[in-house]
Amino acid sequence: DAGITQSPRHKVTETGTPVTLRCHQTENHRYMYWYRQDPGHGLRLIHYSYGVKDTDKGEVSDGYSVSRSKTEDFLLTLESATSSQTSVYFCAISATSGRSNEQFFGPGTRLTVL
């Protein structure tokens, strides 16, 4: 998976608790993305980063925050998890802008919010 790891791979948590998902890359790529995948919706972009400390919102950013303090790590935080955030979360990276080049995806994190 192109030097991308996600942790944890599976998590079950309760409504109202904070959750942080980690994406780690060894490719030194500039761009990093967080998506969620739900049946019938394909992948939807949550947030992305175009450099250390540079992030921007995607189409479904409400309830999520991100941080990137190092090139290799991109963290996704659910401030107060809700059942609607039960999903599979994928991290992706690209060397140049992901709109003009391919994105490489991590293995995913399956999150269940009870």
Place this chain on the structure above:
Amino acid sequence: SQQGEEDPQALSIQEGENATMNCSYKTSINNLQWYRQNSGRGLVHLILIRSNEREKHSGRLRVTLDTSKKSSSLLITASRAADTASYFCATARDNAGNMLTFGGGTRLMVKP
């Protein structure tokens, strides 16, 4: 609604047959990309076609793009059981910065 909509949602064929999947989109694009996802795995990039291109080939894959109809098709020739996966189109819109917008995908099953 999604920028990219794949059709059909599911497709079942025999090994050796060709598989065609279609993608329609609504706004102007810079490029369109196709990805494959095996069950329980992340997506893998297959091919990118730019808005000024009409057709592109990669091995057994052939992608066409018709910007006048805002549609693209992915053809897999001589399919194999290993081609069983979900296939997604993703569009890079001119006014959407770095973002790709993915469709809902086509689930392809190739029976041996």
